[in-house]
Ligand SMILES: Nc1ncnc2c1ncn2[C@@H]1O[C@H](COP(=O)(O)OP(=O)(O)OP(=O)(O)O)[C@@H](O)[C@H]1O
């Protein structure tokens with residue numbers, strides 16, 4: 001479990017970017033962190049593997065205080081995939097990019113494992129290309145492939161759907177589901193309501209560094225669009241019809257249906 | 272630990288008298304202090320210059336916190352200068368002088384750079400007859416430093432998150448470790464500069480074309496006062512330097528004797 005207890009953080013000593021944030025991320029759970037640009041989401045997740053240390057309060061990862069534990073030890077448990085994947089690439093080829101990280105975390109047979117991961121993520125044909133020459137979506141999928149290779153316990157994704165559609169979006173979904181099915185926890189920072197509504201999970205909304213909403217994805221769909229809009233979130237159009245169908249008793253829960261509706265909406269968009 | 276101390280040298284908007292002065296006045300005064308610092312070969316006079324600069328930065332600039340960060344960042348360099356001089360000359364007092372000079376030079380530059388928006392500085396240079404391409408290159412690179420500092424932090428964080436260890440192993444391992452930082456840094460900065468060039472072109476920027484500045488500047492009463500006070504101090508120090516030094520030394524020795532008792 002990751003416990004964030006009354007976390008305050010300031011970059012410059014004057015202005016607090018995070019103010020008294022508390023969360024608890026349990027085993028096998030999916031946790032969404034939502035909020036407007038600049039609300040402090042990325043700053044918050046940089047605390048989860050000890051890259052940033054709390055100005056006040058504390059962060060415990062499986063009982064380890066991030067202030068007293070080296071980042072290398074925490075990074076093995078908490079894997080963070082950052083917003084801009086380019087900043088992590090440095091090897092000449094895609095395959096080496098994967099295997100070097102497996103080696104860092106002491107995975108057995110890293111080369112063979114890297115080949116498997118490449119296949120799993122459908123990246124085999126880019127095996128010997130430089131990561132920098134991939135498209136935006138391919139880079140993002142590669143960064144997820146790299147950061148899940150050693151089966152970390154917690155997977156943290158910062159805006160994972162940006163620049164992903166169609167096939168790559170499905171691969172992201174697959175990666176999330178597989179991680180959950182192995183008992184891992186997933187933390188997702190996003191603006192993408194379609195992604196949020198696809199799975200049952202816990203939600204916090206940050207605004208100006210403070211938690212302004214706490215709940216479950218089920219409840220989020222019933223919030224009115226104006227309130228969501230204030231937090232920089234847009235309710236997908238099909239969410240309203242699902243909401244209506246639920247109140248009129250046609251369906252019992254949203255999840256699953258949202259996926260179906262999203263797919264239908266996608267098809268209609270492409271017609 | 273790996274965070275870079277560049278923040279301490281960066282301009283931040285603030286409401287203080289020094290920020291409202293004309294950049295040309297500030298630049299001139301910074302130059303006057305730098306020349307004084309270079310010319311003065313007495314520890315006592317250097318101390319006086321430090322005091323004047325401190326007064327300027329603290330009272331007119333309200334820069335206390337920033338100045339502390341700034342000096343902490345520079346402390347290793349100043350220690351190095353001091354030690355190097357001491358090892359060569361073996362004279363404690365003589366090694367103090369170069370260290371003081373470094374400190375005063377940095378603080379002189381601070382009176383300008385910490386309180387002047389890079390854009391205003393570019394306009395200042397242009398008013399002083401520099402070609403636009405140079406002033407533009409200047410203000411762009413000043414901005415670029417901060418962008419790169421941010422990118423660098425993000426790269427280091429991404430590599431640490433991948434289980435990359437930066438400061439371990441022998442020399443060759445360390446060099447290898449640092450390629451993980453340098454390669455993305457170089458690629459990203461080249462890309463960024465190309466996109467800046469393209470943006471300029473799309474916005475219709477051409478070398479040698481006439482353009483109208485967005486803001487205008489005017490020397491006002493306080494600018495003149497700031498310059499006159501500084502010039503008077505500088506002249507006094509240049510003409511009566513010897514006498515002032517004697518008085519200062521006397522005060523200092525008396526103070527030190529009091530302390531000793
Ligand atoms: N390295 C830094 N130094 C100083 N301030 C920073 C730094 N990184 C972020 N900030 C500031 O902290 C605040 C929160 O930023 P953060 O990146 O955490 O927001 P975010 O919620 O992730 O936004 P976005 O949706 O745009 O990614 C912003 O005001 C930002 O300017």
Ligand SMILES: [Mg+2]
Nearest residue numbers: 041042043083
């Ligand atoms: Mg962010």
